[in-house]
Amino acid sequence: MSESSSSSVPLRRTPLHEAHVALGAKMVGFAGYDMPVQYPEGILAEHKQVRSSAGLFDVSHMGQVSLWGDEAMRALERLVPADLLELPAWAVRYTQFTREDGGIIDDLMVTNAGHRVSLVVNASRKEADVEHLVARLGHSIDVALLEGRALMALQGPYAATVLARHAPRASHMAFMTAMPARIGKVDAIISRSGYTGEDGFEISVPSEAALDLWRRLLAEPEVKPIGLGARDSLRLEAGLCLYGHDIDDVTSPVEAGLAWSIGRRRRNDGGFLGEQRILTELRNGPSRRRVGILPEGKAPAREGTEIHDAEGKRVGIVTSGGFGPSVGGPVALGYVEARAAKVGTPLGLIVRGEARPAKVVALPFVPHRYFRG
Amino acid sequence: MAELRYTKSHEWARVENGVATMGISNYAQEQLGDVVYVELPAPGKKVTQLGQVAVVESVKAASEVYAPLAGEVVEVNGALADDPALINRAPVGDGWFLKLKVANAGELGALMDEAAYASYVAGLK
Structure with a gap:
């Protein structure tokens, strides 16, 4: 049987690393982090767990970015084709950072978090994204890649039932909305979103509170830990793009079937990087x-x-x-x-x-x- | 029953009456994780020792499987088509891949016995 080789580059660890190892996870390098690809039950069982009950993912490797400034949303609109000005407080939107030639730098979630704009971006792209934000918008807004925060995803048909035991209002949230919430003694940001095709939540907490929340949620009988292997098979079945594979700096959002994420006002008015190619493709088809x-x-x-x-x-x-x-x-x-x-x-x-x-x-x-x- | 012999690439073979039954080791199936598909050769195919003879696919990736011995494929395990997870459940039993009519029994000498393979695998962990 052929074998893959492993690299010796030192890998970063999320605040939940020790929990993964203790659970017997198979760890692999992913986007510079030592991450669980699967736990002892294996990818098939983990995948079915999420579709039938609930699964907990460590996605702390992803980039959590904050933008501050009165004009932060308006400024951000120059870099993405989504309509963000109409995004109500605590609403979440999926979009892409586009290049001048219409290719994609990264895909991301944008939340109107009241006094700031909060982004979740891909782990492999977070440094490049922040460089891009600073280079393009740094003169008018403040940009920070938040270190010191963990991110977990709780996904599956029982996710709402489970999370409501810890954050009672969570089960009333609509898909693609967010809210600040207190879980135990910890200030968390909960968003009803995810990347599995199932109902679910992403929960951002300070790193030092991550292990406690991870254990509380895993202690729920409906919940099991899920690795990156099942995360990939779940998002593939859900038809969702993975950056670096289904979308990259060459593909445009229109080619990628992401035209639904381009706002009507943006189609008429443009005003974002790559608008020439993207608006042409919207008109004539890619x-x-x-x-x-x-x-x-x-x-x-x-x-x-x-x-x-x-x-x-x-x-x-x-x-x-x-x-x-x-x-x-x-x-x-x-x-x-x-x-x-x-x-x-x-x-x-x-x-x-x-x-x-x-x-x-x-x-x-x-x-x-x-x-x- | 004849002894199991192993390759460094984690295939096993058991030779009886000039016919080798082969598959992948327990270590190999552990490394692969859930097997979801196996591609087996048509009977009659001739292979060299350590030449590619099959493909095994897990959820994550496809891996080549090599013949422990040179020979001609005389039978494949039809049960794997409907239940490839047999390879996870019984890698050295019902999860066998195929049978080869052995061309040169002398090649067995190049393979590891159970004890040598166990210490080889221990060195990989």
Whole structure:
């Protein structure tokens, strides 16, 4: 059997590192952090735990960024295509930092936290994001990457029931809203959001309070710890993009199927980096699109797999692919030429030199179950 | 029953009457995690010692599986198609991959016995 090599670069640790090791997690390097890829039950069991009950994730490696200044939202709008001025207090919005050429620097969540704007960005991009924010907006607003805070995600159909035992108002929150809350003696920021396709929450607390909250939530009978392996299979089934794979500095938000996140006012008025390409693609359609791909057989098609049309001509490439535990078979995301992007289009996936039949399907693979209130 | 022999790449083989049954070791299945798919060769395929003979896929990744001995594939484990998790549950039993008609029994000498493999694996941890 072939083996992967491990690197010797020193890895950073989250405030929950010792808890993962004590639980018997298999630890791997991810975005510069030593993170749990799975616990002893394994990725399949963890994935199904989140779909059927509730799972707790350590996502403290992600970047928590704060922006201050009267014009912070207005300034931020120059860097993202979302409508942020209409974002009510304690509402959360998904958007992307775009480049001048319309590519994507990172994708992120923006919260109107009253006196400040709070962002959650990808771990692998947090330094680059802050550099970008400071370079573009540093003259008018204050930008800080918050060290000293942990972030946990509690996801699954029982997440609200569980969290309400510790923060009673949590179960009344609508999807994509946030609120400050006291959990025990700790000041937390709870947002009803996540990246699994399930109902759930992300909870930001000071690092020194993280271990206590982690243990309280894990002590609930509905909750088990979930590693990065299941986090990836859950988001893949939910049809959600992973930065560096399904979106990057070359793909545009329109190609990536993220046009829904571009505000109506922004479509009319522009005023954000990359508007030339992005508005043109919105008008004329992009030359390629991210699509859901369902292989007909059982062989997973991994990232980098070539996609052919029915005639055997290359039309694209898989950007995320693997086994979907809730689907019970392989699933993939990839980019195909616009002519091959229609739902139902037959495709060939070139796995180990052989074209394997597949077709374009609507996303998500597993229906989202967000709480709309 | 004949003794198990192991490769450094974590395959096992058991030779009886000139036919080697092969699979992957318990250490290998632990490292892989949940197996979700196995691609096996067609019977009749000829392989060299340590040449690629199959592919095993976990949720996370695909890994190549090598033949412990040179030979011709005479049978594959059909049960793995519907239940690839057999490899996790019984890697050295019902989770076998395939049977090879051994070309050169002398090649067995290049493989590790149970004790040598156990100390080899201990050195990897």
